[in-house]
Amino acid sequence: MFDDTFVEELIVRRTTPLNVLIRVLLVLFGLLFTMFGFLIIPYVFPLCLAIVCVLIWFLFRAQYVEYEYAFTNGDLDIDRISGKRHRKRIASIPESQIRVMAPYEAAYESEVTGYQVSRKYDASASSRAAGRWFLIYEPYENDYGFLVFQPSAKLRTAMKKYLKDRLKGE
Numbered sequence: 001m002f003d004d005t006f007v008e009e010l011i012v013r014r015t016t017p018l019n020v021l022i023r024v025l026l027v028l029f030g031l032l033f034t035m036f037g038f039l040i041i042p043y044v045f046p047l048c049l050a051i052v053c054v055l056i057w058f059l060f061r062a063q064y065v066e067y068e069y070a071f072t073n074g075d076l077d078i079d080r081i082s083g084k085r086h087r088k089r090i091a092s093i094p095e096s097q098i099r100v101m102a103p104y105e106a107a108y109e110s111e112v113t114g115y116q117v118s119r120k121y122d123a124s125a126s127s128r129a130a131g132r133w134f135l136i137y138e139p140y141e142n143d144y145g146f147l148v149f150q151p152s153a154k155l156r157t158a159m160k161k162y163l164k165d166r167l168k169g170e
Helices: 017-040 042-062 106-111 153-166
Strands: 006-012 065-072 075-082 086-093 098-103 117-123 133-140 143-149
Touching (some): 017 042, 065 153, 086 117, 086 133, 098 106, 098 153
Parallel strands (some): 117 143
Antiparallel strands (some): 065 075, 098 133, 133 143
């Protein structure tokens, strides 16, 4: 009777070497700050240690990133969730704005020619993750966006119903 489509997925961003470096620097900075506090005013050391531990915990948690894909009746919404708390809408793409969607492989590189892409965004687990797809959309006239993401087979099947011949490689 009803032919509504709703598919939702959550992709966790993998830790990069830059994230590890930032975490190591945070811990080193925290140790230096705590030692400096102990040398200047020793009786404030427990307070400095508590403040540093809480700050490091919040900053570590802020580096945890997830992407949520929600496909509802032809509209694709992608949100970035930082620290399991803060949600930011990355893209809201109606089916009518999608020009092409294909696997992110060399074989489909020809699909990108002819589009002057002004914005690019990677909403996948990592740049080397398997199953990455790209999507070219046109939010404004002659202004194209390039989105890399990791849709599951269920999400691709739901999108195929709306995209038809614009979905390549399926």
